[in-house]
Amino acid sequence: MRHEGFSFEVVTGKPLRCASGYFDELPRSLYFLIVLKTIRECRGWWGMCILVGMARPPRQSVDLREVEVSPAPQFQGRGANFSQALQALVTSMNSTAVREAILEASDFPLPGDMPAFLLLNQLIYRTTARPTDVADAIGTGRSNVSKIVRRLEVAGLVGRMPDPQNGRQSMIGLTPAGREVAERIVAVSSGAYDLIFNDWTEDEFTQLEKLVVRLVASIDARLDHQIERTSGVRVGQLATRLEGEAEAPSSATPGGAWLHLEGSVARP
Numbered sequence: 583m584r585h586e587g588f589s590f591e592v593v594t595g596k597p598l599r600c601a602s603g604y605f606d607e608l609p610r611s612l613y614f615l616i617v618l619k620t621i622r623e624c625r626g627w628w629g630m631c632i633l634v635g636m637a638r639p640p641r642q643s644v645d646l647r648e649v650e651v652s653p654a655p656q657f658q659g660r661g662a663n664f665s666q667a668l669q670a671l672v673t674s675m676n677s678t679a680v681r682e683a684i685l686e687a688s689d690f691p692l693p694g695d696m697p698a699f700l701l702l703n704q705l706i707y708r709t710t711a712r713p714t715d716v717a718d719a720i721g722t723g724r725s726n727v728s729k730i731v732r733r734l735e736v737a738g739l740v741g742r743m744p745d746p747q748n749g750r751q752s753m754i755g756l757t758p759a760g761r762e763v764a765e766r767i768v769a770v771s772s773g774a775y776d777l778i779f780n781d782w783t784e785d786e787f788t789q790l791e792k793l794v795v796r797l798v799a800s801i802d803a804r805l806d807h808q809i810e811r812t813s814g815v816r817v818g819q820l821a822t823r824l825e826g827e828a829e830a831p832s833s834a835t836p837g838g839a840w841l842h843l844e845g846s847v848a849r850p
Contacts, residue, residue, distance in 0.1 A: 688766040691737050697722060697730045706764045708814035710755040719812050739763060795820045
C-alpha cells in the first residue's frame with residue numbers, strides 16, 4: 583500500500599521494520615483500519631508491535647560529500663559586525679545553561695522549575711501583570727501559564743488582586759517572599775555585570791548604556807512598542823531618564839503592588 587505524502591511504519595521491540603508505505607490524503611477511517619489490521623497481523627509474528635505515524639513525504643539525508651558545500655550567507659554592509667555580536671550575546675544570555683546558573687545561584691525556592699523562574703523574573707520588570715500577558719515572554723502557551731502561576735502561589739511567591747481595568751480578570755504580583763527571591767536574582771545579575779565591566783571606565787560604560795537604551799527605544803517605537811509589551815520593560819522611560827529629563831511617577835514602580843497582595847497568597 584503506497585501513496586505519496588504520508589508514511590507509516592511498524593516496528594517491534596527489535597530494530598526490525600515489518601511494513602512501510604506512503605499515503606496521500608488518507609481518510610481517517612481508512613487509516614485506523616490499516617492500524618488495526620497491521621497490529622493484529624504483526625501480533626502473530628512478533629508479539630507487541632508499535633505503529634509510528636509520520637506525516638511527511640519520504641526524504642533521504644543529503645550526503646555532503648556528493649555536493650558542493652556552500653558557506654553560510656554573510657552579513658554585509660552597515661551593522662554587519664553589530665548584528666553578529668548582538669546575535670551571539672542574545673543567544674548566549676537566553677541559553678538554558680545561563681538561565682540554570684542564575685536559577686541555582688539565586689537559590690530559587692522551586693529547584694529546576696524553569697517556567698516558574700522565568701515568570702517570576704518577568705514580574706521583576708512588570709511588578710504586576712495579567713497571567714496571559716507574560717506567556718509570550720516566557721515561551722509558553724496561555725493555557726499553561728495558570729499552572730505555572732499556581733505553583734508560585736503555593737510556594738508563597740506570587741499573589742493575586744483584581745485587575746483595576748477589568749474586574750472579571752485578575753493580576754498577579756510578587757508577595758514579600760517573592761520580592762526577596764527577586765532581589766536575589768537581581769543581585770546575581772548585577773554581580774555578573776560588575777565582573778563584565780570591571781575594566782571599563784565610567785565614561786565608556788555611561789556612553790554604552792545610553793546608546794544601547796537609545797537603540798532599544800528606537801526599535802520599540804518602530805515596532806509599535808512590541809518590545810515593551812513582550813518584555814515588560816518600559817524602555818521609553820529608560821531613554822527619557824538617561825537623557826536627563828524628569829520621569830513622571832508610575833503606578834508600576836516596584837513597592838506598591840506587594841503591599842496590596844499581602845494575605846492573598848495561596849497556601850499548600
